Amino acid sequence: MLTPNVTWLDLCLAGIGVYLVKQVFNKNPASYPPGPRGWPLIGNIQDIPHIKHWLTFAEWGKKYGAISHVEVLGQHIIVINSVKSAVDMLDKKGAVYSDRPVLPMAGELVGWKHILALLPYGDRFRQYRKNIHHIIGNRAALDVYHPIEEIETRRFLKRVFSNPEQLQAHVRLTAGAITLRTSYGYEVKENNDPFIDLAERAMNNFSRSSAPGAFIVDIVPLLANVPEWFPGAGFKRLAREWRQTLKEMVDVPYKFVKEQMDAGIAPMSFTSNLLEGRILSAEEDHTVKWSAASLYAGGADSIVSTIYSLFLAMTLFPDVQKKAQAELDAVVGPDRLPSFADRDSLPYIEALVKEILRWNVVGPTSIPHRVTEDDIHDGYHIPKGSLVILNFWLVRYFSVFDISAKSKDRFMLNDPQTYANPSQFNPERFLDNNGKDPEPDPRTICFGFGRRICPGLHLADASVWISTAMSLAVFDISKVVEKDVEVTPEVDPTSGTISHPKPFKCSIKPRSAKAVALIQQDANY
Template identity: 35%
Template sequence: METHLSPWVLSLVVYLFLSLANRIRRGSGRRLSGPARLPLFGNALQLPRKRVWMKLADLAKTYGPIYSLQIFRTPVIVINSVEVARELMEAKSANYITRPLTKMVELSGYDNGPVLEPDAGRLRFQRKLLHAALGQGQVQQYEDAQEYHVQTFLRNLAQDPEHYFRHIRHLAAGITIEVSHGYRVRSRDDEFVKEADIFGENFSDAAMPNNYIVDMLPFLAVLPSFLPGMGFKRKAESYKKQYYALADRGHRWVQNEIAKGAARPSLTQIAIAEWKPGQYSEEIIMFSATQVYTGGGDTTTVILAAFLSFMVKHPEILKKAQAEVDRVVGSERLPTVADRPNLPYVEAVFAEVFRLKAPISLLPRLVDQDDVYNGCPIEKGTMVFVNVWGMLHDEDKYPDPHTFKPERWLGGERHPNVYPLDIAFGFGRRVCPGRHIGEDFLFTAVARTIALFNIAPGDESSGGVLVSELGKTFSGRPRQRFSITPRVPNVEELVRYRGE
């Protein structure tokens, strides 16, 4: 019992001492407004463990678009305004680029890669690689990959609608690994996909705040592994071994394809072709590509699953979108990205899905150097929560913000501080580098699903399959049944992939 109690008693004493020192150092100068704080806990007890972004948006109604909190000893600012986010994250992007890490993430090696890289120099090279391979000018290189994976998804949906979510996950994994490594997934049991799923589970476990005692008491990381309570060190080592093996395997596969003259366009292939010895570590290529394909599929999964859910709930909207596709494209071919400017209602549906189900609700950052906003100091080490969900549910910009209403995007100007697709991919130097590829790819999948299928409420007797009330993790219990059926007689011909 003493073994478990002593570190907690010690940490409490240290915490009280540091808290007092912190308060003396800060003094009573002007600071951002925010709710009253409790001794020791600050505002921690006021925040729910689930869907905290909703509570943060609610607090903004009282304290404004940027306000302050204290979570135990950690100072926090919350940004609920696109304008404030652009002023800080873009105009001062170098100061707001760091992402907070749990100690378990660091021990597991997951900070090696552009998603969580703490080293500014390495991150600069990683971002340069990502933009060179995934930027707007590179979109055309991945058109065949997009065509193959979207057509495979549509064919799977037509043949086996019951497992729609499996098809979405297969689509997400397939497109991301082809973009990152040029590897084409052809089997649902693909080993690369399985290993990526294992990585995802391991990373989620390691990244969960305060999931391990070492996250609360970081000094434990330097103690020997044989001591009681050090099981987290062995687990972190197994996570790191799996991650590094996955990265190495993918990189070697691309090198072999290049040697054979068979490599498809990909981030890794482009980076290797442009890489010069001594320019930067080849590890940077390896881990940048690995994090693209292990984490890049989340947006696809969230948006397509949410799209299907909204179409079940709003069949009248689906019918309007289908009528537009029929009128513009006809029934002898499927819509492409080139048709996008001529499909304003489909575009509106697409934008509204992004608004209500943005793939990331809350973007955490750390302040690297002391800063000032409107005369209020923002200290180095402050945690920043960029509340994307709150921004996209701002009732001043989006009347009736919780209602799925594509019409709000018809006939108006696409303002970057309002349009969901200009907000949902992030801000500043951490904006999603694959945005343009992802946007084209997802629009194509959505438009073609609209063209090919009727999606309607169903019941068990009619063979309707379950669709979940979607949360961020898709762990909610399925609550609504729907049926999905082809609406055109030539569906088999239309979903055929004509490449290779």
């Protein structure tokens, strides 16, 4: 009961006063980074793109600067369009910017939360990375797997020669074969391999389920608790189906390695090396299994996108192809295929691989990082719990935007301050040229930043290099001619966390009779 001297109005005014005082004292002197104006309560929910989100983020970069900010139902999202900002935040402040958000769809409902890419920053994350680094953490450690990559790439040449119209399928089979033999010692079947199919379906599901704004449950996490029959909850049915596919992708090859080891016939692999001579606890078994799955999943899809992009680029830029082939002819000659032993003697091929990685970024915006404590960066307030999205962006869209002097230090792999004429496909930018220093290696950008840089980058880099060298040594790649008209492929990548060139037509023919003989050599040589 209120006393005669204290009324309900007094209590309301007091409550308002306390709220205002808290607002004053809790108000951070720094403002958020600039960004599009949102609506009350819902914030910028209507501004979040559902497809090709990197294009919208690039528009924000042009308008607002290197760092932009939006808020969706109370969730702060920071978009970085600058290499310098990415390095300053994710590299130099790694302890603050290395966490991952909880992704209701991909992580919780589908189950990808156990994969390295989505693990929160902590002890398990460090153990996964330690496992991968121990086995393939540098070029020297990867040398033991080079014969596998060379054998599988030789098989790729045979497949393409026999059926060039099925290029995309051959690329996927070969990338899967390399990662499966490296991860599990499993040798794929030539047709309809079940592990390849599993990886393709699972990684497609991952790309779709983790794309920013693709599912309403990622914006309203409480919807994760509604039943499948609830109106608008079709994502629950998808999540259940995708979860089963993921479980099979993780469990089946791991079981294969254990059975091979029990029988004493397991070949060398990432998983067998980690299991050899050990009795594992449940936690250790989980860590080894998901470390292997992380390597398998990460390599199987990213390598596919990059090698397929190589054939697209060679179709579109024949002069580059001729220069690469001239170097191969001069250094390697026509009587054998190039090998990793030739790598240091082929600088133009090396430069070409770098340009492919710059031109077609596999993950245009990466998986968001999460900020673990409040930060002030470049005078802006970055709240604890913010999601940080890196916009690597694709060079092919560069011409869409009017890049002016105000755009300095933006667009990462397309920054005109870093890469001269970034819309031009030009491997020579990475060579010593008339006294000019080479432009920065895109591998320091496209594989991520800070403590979440891709740990399998050396495996991916090696696979792309050997595919490039061997393919250009024996094949001429060009536009197809239909009804006496050259067909120029459309450059239009798919949406999703992992982006691929859309299917395209190209002509792939052996360069000579000697090239045919090299292709038809025993692939186990």
